[in-house]
Amino acid sequence: MSNWSWRDGHRRLAVLLAFCFTAAALVAACGGGGDSGGGGGSSSGKKVDMAAELKKPANLTIWAWTPGTEKAVAMFEKAHPNIKVRLQNAGQGATGGHYRKVRTTIKSGKGLPDVVQMEFQYTPSFLLTKDLLDMTPYLPKNFLSNYPEWIRNQVNIQNGIYGIPWDSGPLAFIYRKDLLKKAGVKTPIVTWDDFAKAAEQYHKAMPDSYLTNLPGGQTGQWLGLFWQNGARPFTTDPSNFKADLTSPQVKQVTEYWDKLYANGSISHDADFASAWYQGFAKGKYAGWISAAWGPIFLQSYTKSSKGQWQAQALPVWKAGDKTSANWGGSTLAVLKATKSPAAATELARWMLTEQKPVRMFSAEPQFLFPTVNWMLKDPNWLNTKYAFYGGQQVNKVYADMASVVDKSWQWPPIFEYVNTTGDAIRSKSVDQGKGATVTLQPWQNAVVNYAKQQGLTVAGQ
């Protein structure tokens, strides 16, 4: 202790310390600089000689979180012995930090994957920063004619193809038939009015349980509900950006849910968190407004209720209507900086359009809802009975929903901001009992401010 000359070191220590932790605070903030451009990509409409390109050996890295991808990669490697593929799971979607990591590696220019899983809603945002490869030259002619129109619109932006559609997320309502029966709730629930009554009736009969849980956050799910009601809050074009989050169609949705929050007949726990999974395991939630991929997340927590689940059409605003929307759904996109654009595009195309992998993804336990037309029309697939759903031919329900998803919806090119800001302010307000409607104007203002600050041209401003 005696040789510790504390006082002598005082000033030097202070300076050092201050430096050290600023550095720590900054490690986060310091990406590399400069453009990550370059790489390959003859952007014009010219087709590339793929047969010649694919004979060259290539090493690819793919970042994806969907279960089963490892199987599809193995299939691809078997069919392409000269292409080696490294699969990495950088986190499950936005919650798992996937997009942040993609952004960081793009900024640093090091350790870049060639192919990345990209949900529909993120494609325009990565396109705005010019990080995605136009895959057109590496794909067969009229490639997109294999997909329904609304799916086509998700990847066909600015006359390019910026992703191979993987799965989509048509919204429906899934519920525990045993619990609803016990509470005396009649199914199917046709309109949102019926749904509100059913939620009250259910919670009265089962005080520890709720017909559904709708978190204040989870912007993706909320946008799906707005979408179903005909709201079109965004445009993709950064030179004519529109944000309209206070339209009557949006307000009708938030006011509806605010009523259910206020009378306590539904819960608003944060989703995809441990308590939420436990909530399904222990029957706290009897249903979920979810997309076709829903069971992926539930199956390991619902072993005791396996076979008790049912899917039904999403309730509608007017009896007799049939409307739905989309939540989630992915593509595989190729980053512009890839050194092997041909091989990377082929990996995405092969895994997501060839019979073997597509059939694997579209079956239990993957539960992905396919996007290619031939699979959507496959009678065997449509008639498949799922054990999770107690033998229900659930694909018919989702195919029905997918057929009524409106195709004019557009994603904002600043989705990350729209999403995180929406999550933050809406979840806080709902948790404090103030509801979702009061957050629409602040959200709108924040989005418009951010868009202007980032140099987008905002329509009507």
Place this chain on the structure above:
Amino acid sequence: MTEATVTSVAASTRRGRGRRKAGTHHGVKGFLFTAPFMVLFLGFFIAPLLYALYLSLFREQLVGGNAFVGLDNYKDGLSDPDFRSGVGRVALYMVVQVPIMLGLALVFALILDSAKVWFPRLFRVAFFMPYAVPTVIAALMWGYIYGRDFGPFADIADKLGTSPPNFLSEKLMLWSIANVATWTWTGYNMIIFYAALRAIPSELYEAAAVDGAGAVRIARYVKLPLLRPAILLCTIFSIIGSIQLFAEPQIFYAIAPQVIGKAYTPNLYVYNLAFSDQRLNYSAALSFLLGLIVFIFSILVMYMSRRQEETR
């Protein structure tokens, strides 16, 4: 980080002493000895800082490129309500959590050192163990314990027929986080205090005993004054840790996004600005402001400690 700081501090004091003894003539030789440290120091501490400083003077937009904006980012930062409320929050946290944690660590260290406990090694390891648990794992674990529906508290409350306190609510969140940090870091600080106590020469104790001092008086008038440097060191590390609070709120975001939001602590805000909003320049400027705040706090603590020492 902490380790690196310790070595750099040690290296700097070593350098200082060497120079004094050898005089200025052998400066070149001395510099050669410290060159490996200096290279790493410049490369990993100073260069990123300068780069961040450079970044913080620009504003890069998603559309329309990059422009020099001078100190605009700093001006925005000083009036940013999210940043200011975050700083206020960690300051409150610091004022409450650091004394509790260091107080506990000190008491534990004195008890262990008093040689009046059974199985001192076992206790030493047990207290230190939480530090070996990675912060992220600790936060996940506590997130489960705090759970309102299915955690152990929920079970106990259920058995008693009441509902458990909502540890993750807006009111309690900061203290729930403080509890996790205290759990993690008390043992670490205790080990530092304990090591310092073991280094006190036993002659001092003998002298005190001859003078008729009991265990408590020895602790108060012999041990504590000699522990001052260690306490000061731990205080400063803890202040840095508090202001840089990040991992716990980041993990708790998943289970309580409604409370954490995007800017619960300044570091979390900086992270979200950089990687979600892609405002790297602004987040670099905020990092510097944050660094400045830590610097001011550290200087303040050292100043107060020195004054106290001088008045004695």
